Amino acid sequence: MSDTKPKTIELRILRYCPSKDAKPAFGSFDVPYTDDMSVLQGLQEIKATLDGSLAFRWSCRMAVCGSCGMMINGTPKLACNTFLRDLAPGPVAIEPLQNFPIERDLVVTVGDFVKKIESIYPYVMPKVPKTIEEGTYLQTPGQMEEYASFADCINCMLCYAACPQFGANPDFIGPGAMALLQRYSSDSRDGGQQKRLDQIRGEDGVWSCTAVGICSEVCPKLVDPANAVNQNKSKSALDFFLSGLRKESVS
Amino acid sequence: MDFFDADILILGAGGAGLRAAIAAAQAAPDMTVALVSKVYPMRSHTVAAEGGSAGVVRANDSLDNHFNDTVEGGDWLCEQDVVEYFVGHCTREMIQLEHWGCPWSRQPDGNVNVRKFGGMKIERTWFAADRSGFHILHTLFQTSTQFPQIRRFDEYFCVDLIVEGGRVQGAVVLSLSSGEFTAIRARAVVIATGGAGRVFRQNTNGGIVTGDGMALAYRHGVPLRDMEFVQYHPTCLPGTGILITEGCRGEGALLVNKDNYRYLQDYGLGPVTPEPRNKFMELGPRDRLSQAFWHEERRGRTVTTPQGEAVLLDLRHLGAAKLKERLPLICDLARDFAGIDAVTTAIPVRPAVHYTMGGILVDINTATPLPGLFAAGECSSVGIHGANRLGSNSLAELTVFGRVAGEQAAAFARKAPAANAGDGHADRARAIEADALALLQQKGEGERHAVLRAEMAASMEKGCGIYRLGPEMQQTCDTIANLKQRHRALTLEDRSRVWNTDWVGAIELGFQLEVAEAMAHASLFRTESRGAHQRLDGYDKRDDVNFLCHSLAYRQAGTAPRIASQPVKITRSPPGQRAYGALGEQLEAARKEATHV
Numbered sequence: 017m018s019d020t021k022p023k024t025i026e027l028r029i030l031r032y033c034p035s036k037d038a039k040p041a042f043g044s045f046d047v048p049y050t051d052d053m054s055v056l057q058g059l060q061e062i063k064a065t066l067d068g069s070l071a072f073r074w075s076c077r078m079a080v081c082g083s084c085g086m087m088i089n090g091t092p093k094l095a096c097n098t099f100l101r102d103l104a105p106g107p108v109a110i111e112p113l114q115n116f117p118i119e120r121d122l123v124v125t126v127g128d129f130v131k132k133i134e135s136i137y138p139y140v141m142p143k144v145p146k147t148i149e150e151g152t153y154l155q156t157p158g159q160m161e162e163y164a165s166f167a168d169c170i171n172c173m174l175c176y177a178a179c180p181q182f183g184a185n186p187d188f189i190g191p192g193a194m195a196l197l198q199r200y201s202s203d204s205r206d207g208g209q210q211k212r213l214d215q216i217r218g219e220d221g222v223w224s225c226t227a228v229g230i231c232s233e234v235c236p237k238l239v240d241p242a243n244a245v246n247q248n249k250s251k252s253a254l255d256f257f258l259s260g261l262r263k264e265s266v267s
Numbered sequence: 268m269d270f271f272d273a274d275i276l277i278l279g280a281g282g283a284g285l286r287a288a289i290a291a292a293q294a295a296p297d298m299t300v301a302l303v304s305k306v307y308p309m310r311s312h313t314v315a316a317e318g319g320s321a322g323v324v325r326a327n328d329s330l331d332n333h334f335n336d337t338v339e340g341g342d343w344l345c346e347q348d349v350v351e352y353f354v355g356h357c358t359r360e361m362i363q364l365e366h367w368g369c370p371w372s373r374q375p376d377g378n379v380n381v382r383k384f385g386g387m388k389i390e391r392t393w394f395a396a397d398r399s400g401f402h403i404l405h406t407l408f409q410t411s412t413q414f415p416q417i418r419r420f421d422e423y424f425c426v427d428l429i430v431e432g433g434r435v436q437g438a439v440v441l442s443l444s445s446g447e448f449t450a451i452r453a454r455a456v457v458i459a460t461g462g463a464g465r466v467f468r469q470n471t472n473g474g475i476v477t478g479d480g481m482a483l484a485y486r487h488g489v490p491l492r493d494m495e496f497v498q499y500h501p502t503c504l505p506g507t508g509i510l511i512t513e514g515c516r517g518e519g520a521l522l523v524n525k526d527n528y529r530y531l532q533d534y535g536l537g538p539v540t541p542e543p544r545n546k547f548m549e550l551g552p553r554d555r556l557s558q559a560f561w562h563e564e565r566r567g568r569t570v571t572t573p574q575g576e577a578v579l580l581d582l583r584h585l586g587a588a589k590l591k592e593r594l595p596l597i598c599d600l601a602r603d604f605a606g607i608d609a610v611t612t613a614i615p616v617r618p619a620v621h622y623t624m625g626g627i628l629v630d631i632n633t634a635t636p637l638p639g640l641f642a643a644g645e646c647s648s649v650g651i652h653g654a655n656r657l658g659s660n661s662l663a664e665l666t667v668f669g670r671v672a673g674e675q676a677a678a679f680a681r682k683a684p685a686a687n688a689g690d691g692h693a694d695r696a697r698a699i700e701a702d703a704l705a706l707l708q709q710k711g712e713g714e715r716h717a718v719l720r721a722e723m724a725a726s727m728e729k730g731c732g733i734y735r736l737g738p739e740m741q742q743t744c745d746t747i748a749n750l751k752q753r754h755r756a757l758t759l760e761d762r763s764r765v766w767n768t769d770w771v772g773a774i775e776l777g778f779q780l781e782v783a784e785a786m787a788h789a790s791l792f793r794t795e796s797r798g799a800h801q802r803l804d805g806y807d808k809r810d811d812v813n814f815l816c817h818s819l820a821y822r823q824a825g826t827a828p829r830i831a832s833q834p835v836k837i838t839r840s841p842p843g844q845r846a847y848g849a850l851g852e853q854l855e856a857a858r859k860e861a862t863h864v
Binding site for chain 2: 033034035036050052063064065067068069071072073074075076077078079080081082083097119120121123125126127130133134137138139140142146148151152153154155156157159160163164167168170171196200203205206
């Protein structure tokens with residue numbers, strides 16, 4: 017039997033309400049918890065019983081919707097699969113995801129990240145168009161393997177919160193969007209590689225990455241965006257070289 | 268208040284809403300589609316679907332098989348013409364998703380693979396490992412970004428529909444980020460807001476699954492059909508209710524009780540074979556498996572966990588390599604949320620509320636009785652699930668009928684006169700805004716909505732659970748009525764406008780109480796047992812004489828809903844005995860014999 021004595025843990029949450037607060041400040045809550053409770057459940061307990069005004073995003077509570085990313089003791093984590101027992105005895109510092117503008121409490125602005133995703137043509141541009149009647153494309157498990165891990169990204173933005181380049185330059189395309197780019201560009205059905213490569217050639221593109229690799233360390237889904245960035249750096253370099261050759265042969 | 272003019276408005280951007288948006292954009296490239304979602308589209312609850320999506324593809328399978336499985340699985344409460352259309356269009360939609368990039372799992376030769384699923388005679392469940400919903404949702408969302416005429420309103424919450432002149436003409440939405448309102452004008456509106464599982468305590472659903480669209484339609488006079496049929500998924504983690512996919516059993520997982528005994532053989536699902544056969548044992552339908560758990564618990568044959576009673580889902584014999592390939596998410600979930608390595612230890616599971624079989628009444632064209640209003644996906648009742656949905660039919664449904672809804676809405680918008688641009692529209696929109704703001708400011712009697720929500724969920728679980736009793740259902744009806752009263756007098760702690768989730772939560776609870784009330788009264792109405800609606804108070808048999816019919820719940824202001832019945836459309840499958848295991852096989856052979864004579 018585990019210890020049945022009620023336990024509590026102190027959650028120190030960065031609070032900010034734009035209509036009331038000049039700047040964010042920590043608020044502290046003592047939360048009763050059991051060993052099976054996640055940080056998310058701790059926040060829900062606060063909202064239900066202590067302070068209904070606490071704002072945070074959540075939905076699936078099973079680490080697949082990507083809503084509940086936040087800084088937990090300084091590290092970007094999903095609140096739903098980070099457990100209070102692992103943070104005991106506390107206190108636990110909970111802050112909104114770093115590198116993003118705070119809208120309210122633990123809620124940050126997501127829109128710019130979504131625009132980056134949209135900017136890299138995140139859909140199949142078919143190499144060989146097919147009608148429904150012609151059936152599915154063939155794609156062997158080996159061909160799937162080329163992009164499968166990049167397709168597992170849940171858009172939780174933990175990698176952006178960890179990325180020093182994105183912190184320094186909010187226009188940097190960033191690891192998540194690069195992983196998605198790689199997901200489509202390495203799909204055997206796709207023919208849009210060049211278009212995407214052109215999109216990330218600029219100063220906010222793939223070359224902004226300084227290869228810190230922390231994006232892959234914080235990824236809750238083992239997507240390895242750093243690998244996506246690296247692959248595109250070599251592709252971009254080769255593309256630059258080839259475009260030079262193309263120009264020469266034209267002239 | 269802002270005003271926005273669209274041609275088509277879609278509420279909800281999960282699988283059905285996104286599929287509808289793409290279909291509308293393709294059918295009517297000149298039209299503006301406003302796509303409203305209270306979360307970013309990729310957060311929608313379609314994301315959590317795991318096992319896969321149905322579509323006949325094997326040479327030894329047929330549309331007739333899929334039809335028969337679905338109608339029998341629904342205990343003959345399906346609209347058979349709609350099922351016919353559905354099974355005829357599933358595979359097309361699966362191929363379409365494949366063309367859009369959905370990473371369906373493959374056979375070594377590169378063809379798409381399919382897996383076994385409960386209640387399905389032949390393997391026909393397309394899957395993307397055990398993240399099928401996740402991949403479908405992301406594929407649809409990402410594909411939708413190539414259509415500039417789809418104007419997204421991400422993190423906008425719909426507070427009410429604008430109904431004028433006997434037809435729907437738009438909706439008023441609240442920006443979560445700013446707390447400001449926008450009136451969206453449209454000639455056709457599609458509701459695709461998902462289910463309502465969160466009205467129950469232990470459920471597999473995300474926090475956003477609060478029945479918003481069902482309640483919106485219901486408040487405007489559209490009936491909710493078959494709301495008594497709520498699906499308990501048999502294998503979920505105790506406590507959290509986190510879903511452990513039926514795909515586990517499709518891959519060969521076994522269900523055992525505390526004595527390591529495959530107890531399903533005691534509930535008409537045997538005989539036992541080492542690996543479950545289609546429509547036997549672990550591959551029986553969800554209603555039967557959840558009911559079997561209920562009996563095992565009462566017989567004292569379940570295991571006790573800190574989160575309650577459970578049986579064991581044993582995946583160990585599948586081996587680490589297969590688990591990694593086919594069920595990686597399940598392994599992660601077991602590790603993170605149950606502290607279990609599924610390779611070496613069986614996972615404790617129990618039933619939890621999973622799916623709302625009923626919903627907004629629509630016809631085969633997804634049209635509701637309110638002109639201009641369409642609905643698709645879990646929020647709707649198009650008639651394919653009957654009294655019990657088969658696993659992998661709902662992901663297929665949201666693509667098949669999401670597309671229909673998008674095309675039908677576009678066609679309706681094309682013919683309909685422009686939405687009323689006059690003062691009436693703006694006045695109506697401002698009145699809706701004023702109502703929402705009144706809730707924000709009301710003094711109330713000091714009660715938090717979290718308290719009401721917990722009471723609602725406990726009461727629904729007690730009265731409308733796996734087995735039901737008249738007095739308990741009545742008690743739930745009374746409790747919900749009382750909660751509706753108290754909801755009118757609740758007090759918000761937060762009166763600010765930016766990201767006021769206290770406010771939105773209170774409005775959502777209002778939606779939930781409408782849906783809960785319809786569920787409880789429809790349950791009380793049905794004095795028989797069929798599919799997921801099982802009674803223990805003398806109505807424990809199916810009664811085709813009196814109840815081979817749908818229920819329709821009509822909202823009545825200030826009092827209990829009126830429950831009416833509606834005939835079921837039966838085209839070619841007359842109601843028969845529903846059975847699985849050996850008896851099911853015998854009955855099927857007899858039916859075949861009969862049709863050959």
